[in-house]
Amino acid sequence: MRISPSFGSAMASFFKMCRLHTIGRGSVVKCLQKVDTFLHRNIGTNVVAVQEEKNGFKSLYAVQAERQEQAERSVLISCHSMTNEKRFLEYLANYGDIQKYFFYGIYAVVEFANKESIASLFEGTAIPSIGTESMMPFKSRLLSMRNLDSVDLRNQPKKHLAQQSIPINELIQRLSKEESIDQQITSLTEAHQLTEESCRLRFLVCSLLKDIVAPFFPECTIKPFGSSVNGFGKLGCDLDMFLDLDGISGKNATMPKSGLFLEYQMKAAKSERIVTQNILSGIGTCMDLFGPGCVGLHKILDARCPLVRFTHQPSGFQCDLTANNRVAMKSTELLYLYGELDPRVRHLVFTVRCWAQAQGITKSIPGAWISNFSLTVMVLFFLQRRNPPIIPTLEHLRDLAGPEDKSVIEDNDCTFVSDFSKIQLESNTETLEQLLCEFFEFYASFSFKTLSINIRKGREQNKPVGDPLHIQNPFETTLNVSKNVNTTQLGRFVALCQESSWLIQQNKTAPSRGDTEGKATITLWGVSNLLLPSQIEEVKRKQNSSKKQKFEPTNQWIKDMLKSMKATNNQQNQS
Ligand code: GTP
Ligand code: MG
Secondary structure, three states: OOOHHHHHHHHHHOOOOOOEOOOOOHHHHHHHHHHHOOOOOOOOEEEHHHHHHOEEEEOHHHHHHHHHHHHHOOEEEOOOOOOHHHHHHHHHOOOOOOEEEEEEEEEEEEEOOOOOOHHHHHHOOOOOOOOOOOOOOOOOEEEOOOOOOOOHHHHHHOOOOOOOOOHHHHHHHHHOOOOOOOHHHHHHHHHHEEEEHHHHHHHHHHHHHHHHHOOOOOOOOEEEEHHHHHOOOOOOEEEEEEEOOOOHHOOOOOOOOOOOOOOOOOOOOOOHHHHHHHHHHHHHHHHHHHHEEEEEEEEEEOOOOEEEEEEEEEOOOEEEEEEEOOHHHHHHHHHHHHHHHOOOHHHHHHHHHHHHHHHHOOOOOOOOOOOHHHHHHHHHHHHHOOOOOOOOOOOHHHOOHHHHHHOOEEEOOOOHHHHHHOOOOOOOOOOHHHHHHHHHHHHHHOOOOOOOEOOOOOOEEEEOOOOOOEEOOOOOOOOOOOOOOHHHHHHHHHHHHHHHHHHHHOOOOOOHHHHHHOOOOOOOOHHHHOOOOOOOHHHHHHOOOOOOOOOOOOOOOHHHHHHHHHHHHHHHHHH
């Protein structure tokens, strides 16, 4: 079959970000026949769509198993000196059928149809020899494609930040062009959510790291958890990983009651925590010394949940590797389930997370800020408090669980239903616009001083004395997931909810097309306004420069100040 003219232009922009090539099982020739269909396709596919099955939903467990299997058949290739996609694919096709591939930056992710192809690829792969440097002899599936022929540097791909969401200013502009707040919220989710390629890359990185651990613990797996898989992941979010050694730990093994049997001799440690710390310490050292692409590694072993933190350079992911962290896996499963129950859940969480990031309520560094996890639980709680509720309580999900769902982790009841079809939702028809406005109002007037947020019960509980913000950990019920949050940060959150509640009420309607036509500037409205830096702190700082700052309920000065801002904005737009 003839290669279409679009192929030529696509070759010129070889290595352009965001290309996913999905081909059937077959040779590279067949794949090139279909190339024109795909080359210009944006691959920002909704991960959720991939997870859906014909009749209902796939459990997170099933999604993970499928992704892990795909990752084991994949390689990550740096293509510095490559200029020719066709030759690249032809070369790899010598080792087996290519099932899928995509490029990002200077890298290519290539998934073979069979795992055996990886072994034959390894046979044909050379050990590098660079000048006088010596190499750590660890062979991994992170490879480099070299080209000994002369290279046309004009087409040399430029390294750029892949997997990042669009800059906030661009997002604000994009949202202002939408016609309703509901559309703005949907558009925001689309711009931020993890793409199919980012999701695949996350599983591939876990699989590459597993290869480093496997010589010591062949039966282990490394699974992503947290926002990489719970459905609320934003492009560029960190990669939380869990080293699962349960298959080897013998926790569920049944001992014979009589007769001979053999057991392994194993090194003993004083506690489970010390075992976890030692494993992470040893594996962390291996990753640091042998792991290609693993840089800036820190062992944070004294944390409540010990972890190893590093950057995986080829993917650009900030990685947190934990072990013995099954409760966090359960929280991930729970969040995933809530996100699958009703599309409004995911939309609202994305919007609130984005708003919180733009307003500095959440930050990527540790501190007294509200975490994304806490914020997500706050959104879930709010949705449980609607009338009728949009999502059920965790207690209800536990009551629906069957024997196969039973899960007790370190004396914590982590049981909840996994069969989505057993969950009957109530018929709440509120729009995203209504929900966003109500979310801000709900928390602008929430009695944080006396009440605790509890998604297990789906209603407020009396708060234990102590922490300014109390959000009960859904599974470890004696813990507060927002223990780190101080009064100042909670005060900021409440003040920003008040401001945003007011702002959104004033800017609910899109400007008519006539207002914006022919003008270079775009009128900001709706959700766009919420992403602009807040004016509250500056005004408050000036007003209270001599006084001690304190949090006050919604008051006239905020309203007056915002009114004057709006008037100025309108004047500018009219001139
Ligand atoms: P981002 O990384 O900010 O996008 O969100 P995230 O949900 O991945 O949060 P984070 O990386 O901080 O934590 C990863 C996962 O660990 C969360 O999704 C939760 O499942 C779990 N987790 C985080 N903090 C807590 C906590 O305080 N208590 C419990 N039980 N689990 C937590
Ligand atoms: Mg995370």
